[in-house]
């Protein structure tokens with residue numbers, strides 16, 4: 001083959017990649033909703049960094065009382081100061097929440113139930129991808145607890161105040177990585193081959209259990225939906241395998257988005273009028289996205305609910 005043929009091939013490939021990147025960049029949608037949230041109360045978990053920080057900022061800018069539910073007081077207070085300064089909203093507060101401890105989740109919920117008069121929007125954003133295959137003091141695989149069992153318990157405990165404040169909304173931050181996830185109820189708390197499998201399984205759990213939440217809460221005027229924020233270079237990777245880090249960085253370059261862009265779909269689910277009547281759906285770029293059958297199996301959802309309830313039962317009553 002002549003050398004110029006390979007040259008032409010390389011140039012075409014580079015052009016194709018650049019066009020694809022441009023297309024993916026242009027697919028970022030902004031939430032156009034102008035609704036204000038004066039008098040409303042919002043909780044954003046993991047609000048001190050990345051997508052959660054920008055979500056809390058945008059909701060505070062709309063005038064809501066925003067509770068930053070974070071595990072690290074120092075990082076949370078730094079975020080709180082920036083949000084207050086940037087939005088001029090003094091109704092932004094920090095409450096401690098560590099999802100690796102069921103007791104911390106219970107304490108956080110008790111505090112909210114005792115001190116807040118209402119809760120209009122719960123954003124289950126906190127999550128972690130690079131967690132070791134290790135168990136928490138509650139005997140749960142850490143990644144499953146932070147990403148699935150913890151948010152499940154938190155949501156359960158806050159349902160009474162969400163019900164009282166209806167119409168209200170729950171927004172779960174899931175991920176497209178669910179595509180490679182599996183929910184094996186018998187092995188849900190068993191160590192995985194690697195952290196990515198664990199993360200993908202837990203993010204699939206978010207989608208599956210949401211079906212059961214949606215079914216149970218529909219009559220009560222509480223809607224529950226999930227978002228994939230996009231592939232974004234945040235702290236989510238933690239310290240991962242260098243090869244995976246490189247792969248993730250290439251993906252982020254291909255689908256250029258900021259953490260602020262990532263917050264758009266979450267805010268859209270939290271405030272837009274049209275999403276007030278939608279429940280049990282998966283959103284990307286402020287639109288309903290196709291969900292594979294494994295993410296919306298109602299029988300699996302019911303079984304996962306029962307199992308999850310059993311795991312956290314000591315903290316529910």
Ligand SMILES: NC(=O)c1ccc[n+]([C@@H]2O[C@H](COP(=O)([O-])OP(=O)(O)OC[C@H]3O[C@@H](n4cnc5c(N)ncnc54)[C@H](OP(=O)(O)O)[C@@H]3O)[C@@H](O)[C@H]2O)c1
Pocket residue numbers: 045046047048049050051052069070071072075097098099100124125126127128146173174175176228229230231232233234235236237259
């Ligand atoms: N970035 C992406 O490409 C991407 C793609 C799809 C979905 N998501 C999802 O988006 C959400 C936000 O992630 P991000 O990308 O913004 O990452 P991030 O910057 O690492 O934010 C994660 C947040 O969760 C908090 N968190 C972690 N473990 C916690 C625990 N045990 N208890 C309480 N809070 C805890 C972190 O607190 P610390 O600062 O104290 O660690 C941080 O505030 C996650 O649910 C993630 O799965 C991200």
